[in-house]
Amino acid sequence: MQKVALVTGSSRGIGRRIALRLANEGYDIVINYARSKKGALETAEEVEKLGRKALVVKANVGDVTKIKAMFEQIREEFGRLDIFVNNAASGVLRPAMELEESHWDWTMNINSKALLFCAQEAAKLMEEAGGGKIVSISSLGSIRYLENYTTVGVSKAALEALTRYLAVELAPKNISVNAVSGGAVDTEALLHFPNREELLEEARSKTPAGRMVEMEDIVNAVMFLLGEESGMICGQTIIVDGGISLLV
Numbered sequence: 001m002q003k004v005a006l007v008t009g010s011s012r013g014i015g016r017r018i019a020l021r022l023a024n025e026g027y028d029i030v031i032n033y034a035r036s037k038k039g040a041l042e043t044a045e046e047v048e049k050l051g052r053k054a055l056v057v058k059a060n061v062g063d064v065t066k067i068k069a070m071f072e073q074i075r076e077e078f079g080r081l082d083i084f085v086n087n088a089a090s091g092v093l094r095p096a097m098e099l100e101e102s103h104w105d106w107t108m109n110i111n112s113k114a115l116l117f118c119a120q121e122a123a124k125l126m127e128e129a130g131g132g133k134i135v136s137i138s139s140l141g142s143i144r145y146l147e148n149y150t151t152v153g154v155s156k157a158a159l160e161a162l163t164r165y166l167a168v169e170l171a172p173k174n175i176s177v178n179a180v181s182g183g184a185v186d187t188e189a190l191l192h193f194p195n196r197e198e199l200l201e202e203a204r205s206k207t208p209a210g211r212m213v214e215m216e217d218i219v220n221a222v223m224f225l226l227g228e229e230s231g232m233i234c235g236q237t238i239i240v241d242g243g244i245s246l247l248v
């Protein structure tokens with residue numbers, strides 16, 4: 001049976017790399033995006049070049065109605081889902097004292113709430129297929145202080161906690177739930193950081209492994225959690241940061 005994977009936020013960055021790696025491994029791909037239509041279509045073109053089907057779905061994952069509509073489209077087009085990678089993220093980057101309620105809601109909805117409501121829909125399809133795998137992408141701000149990162153850091157902490165709850169409740173349905181947390185990766189996401197240069201310099205000079213984390217480092221860990229060898233890993237967050245989070 002042809003297997004199907006959904007990667008949220010696969011119009012660019014790490015999400016696109018995960019989508020292409022999965023296509024290369026033989027999965028048909030659901031490419032989700034919110035604003036970058038051109039990027040999403042480019043990902044689709046590359047998936048098709050690999051001989052796989054691509055379904056492009058515009059859906060703001062911070063909106064539960066849009067999530068449900070996206071899963072309806074997946075059901076209609078493919079009738080199954082084997083993998084769900086919860087990668088899409090956004091956030092308002094400001095010091096804690098400057099945050100407004102709308103900034104909190106925006107970030108929590110896209111980065112945390114989306115996992116719960118996508119996982120509910122994904123689990124229905126996965127159960128019908130006999131099981132599946134869910135992996136989310138987190139970041140070090142979930143466990144450490146990072147400048148301007150309050151909303152995203154807190155949302156990622158919620159995502160990691162939710163990963164544990166979902167893992168326990170979905171394990172009996174043969175659905176594994178885990179996360180990969182990364183150190184700074186030089187993607188378009190970093191363009192929004194007021195302290196981008198400082199952040200990159202710190203990652204380059206202080207990472208014990210001697211270099212910054214690259215997109216493929218994250219993708220490799222995601223692929224491990226999506227593979228057969230990780231079957232008994234349940235509700236964990238694997239940190240891929242070259243050791244930087246171990247420093248004081």
Ligand SMILES: NC(=O)c1ccc[n+]([C@@H]2O[C@H](COP(=O)([O-])OP(=O)(O)OC[C@H]3O[C@@H](n4cnc5c(N)ncnc54)[C@H](OP(=O)(O)O)[C@@H]3O)[C@@H](O)[C@H]2O)c1
Binds near residue numbers: 011110189
């Ligand atoms: N870059 C890093 O340093 C780093 C480090 C650790 C973890 N991560 C995590 O890795 C993941 C990918 O990061 P990245 O650096 O590749 O980010 P990115 O280049 O900014 O890409 C983000 C992706 O998410 C999509 N997206 C944003 N808001 C969305 C929404 N409301 N609904 C649906 N899609 C939405 C974007 O699509 P549109 O453009 O269409 O909105 C885009 O495809 C994120 O979870 C991030 O937190 C990143």
